[in-house]
Amino acid sequence: MSSAPSHVLPQNQPEGMSQLVEVESDNPGIPAASADPSLRGPWLCSQLEAGNILFFARTPFAIPQNDREFLLGRTQTSSALHKNVAYRPAEDRLTGLAKSEEVEAERLRFILKNYSEHATQFLRELLPPYAGKWKLDFASFRPLEERGRPARLHARNDLPHFDSFPTRPTNGDRILRFFTNLNPSQNRVWNTSQTFEAIGPHFAKSIGLPRAHSTNSFARGMRGLAGALHLPGANRSLYDSFMHRCHNAMKEDASFRETCPKKRWEFPPGSSWIVLTDCVSHAVLEGQYALEQTFLISRRAMVEPERSPIAILERLAGYPLSN
Secondary structure, eight states: OOSOOOSSOOTTSOTTBOOEEESSSOOTTSOOTTTOHHHHHHHHHHHHHTTOEEEESSOSSOOOHHHHHHHHTOOOOOOSSOSSEEEETTTTEEESOOGGGGGGHHHHHHHHHHHHHHHHHHHHHHOTTTTTSEEEEEEEEEOSOOTTOOOOGGGOTTSOBOOOOTTSOOTTOEEEEEEEEOOSSOOEEEEEEEEHHHHHHHHHHHHOOOOOOOOSHHHHHHHHHHHHTTOTTTTOOHHHHHHHHHHHHHHHOHHHHHHSOOEEEEEOTTOEEEEETTTEEEEEEEOOOEEEEEEEEOGGGOSSGGGSHHHHHHHHHSSOOOO
8 A cells, every 4th residue: 555554643643534454464553362352343443433444455255256357347337326336235136227237237236245245244253342233234336437537516436525325314323334446456545534523523613513303292293294204304313414414515615625634545456444434534536346335333332432423413512413
């Protein structure tokens, strides 16, 4: 990687910059599994919750070579609606395919299902505090080159942002993502800036925290009715509303984009990495052909819950932001 792994923040770097933790190495900072296996998982979780990146020089489970070749042989037309092919484990189906690609859909579904199952099993063993306390979200295949990819402002990956899913609210649960660079010759390049713990309060002040829900019976009844009717946004918590506004504000703010401190990471071919992307401000600058699996981790599973974005915002607000 062009940005050498570092476990000590240089004196001249601002507070809250993400660091790289090489997991499969002789890193003396990681508790030895042989000494006390019970320490390793919580320590790795604490690193994620601090906004650091868990890095594996080689993907920690096998992806068959014929599956790799199939994926690398695919391209996808750029569209405003779909930038990725998504696999929904709960429904065992794909979304994001053009009609002309339906002939290959079954093979692609099988590959993404296999990746999803292997990533889930690996994280279950690597991060025991989170195991069984998550909702398995989408897996995705990202066949497009990120550099220069046309997209509307709020959909651009190359601008710094915290992740927020407008159609899949988390209600304060955490967004954990496992990535793999499938490209055999090209690095996948990210920039990261300061963590939510460092700059979340700034955005809370600049865009404003949402007002507390009214507690009168009429207001509660209207919210219940909207939820029963499945109206858009009915189940979105105050937390989700803020995080979506923050995601957009970060991309809209040209001054922030230009002046925020940045650290460049180059993830080599065949590597994987794990990030809590709701607390790591990140931008994807370059790279083509990646796989990814998302997990929504219960906020109650955190080993340092006070560092969660919702905990930070609720301390600032003085009232609950979850439903």
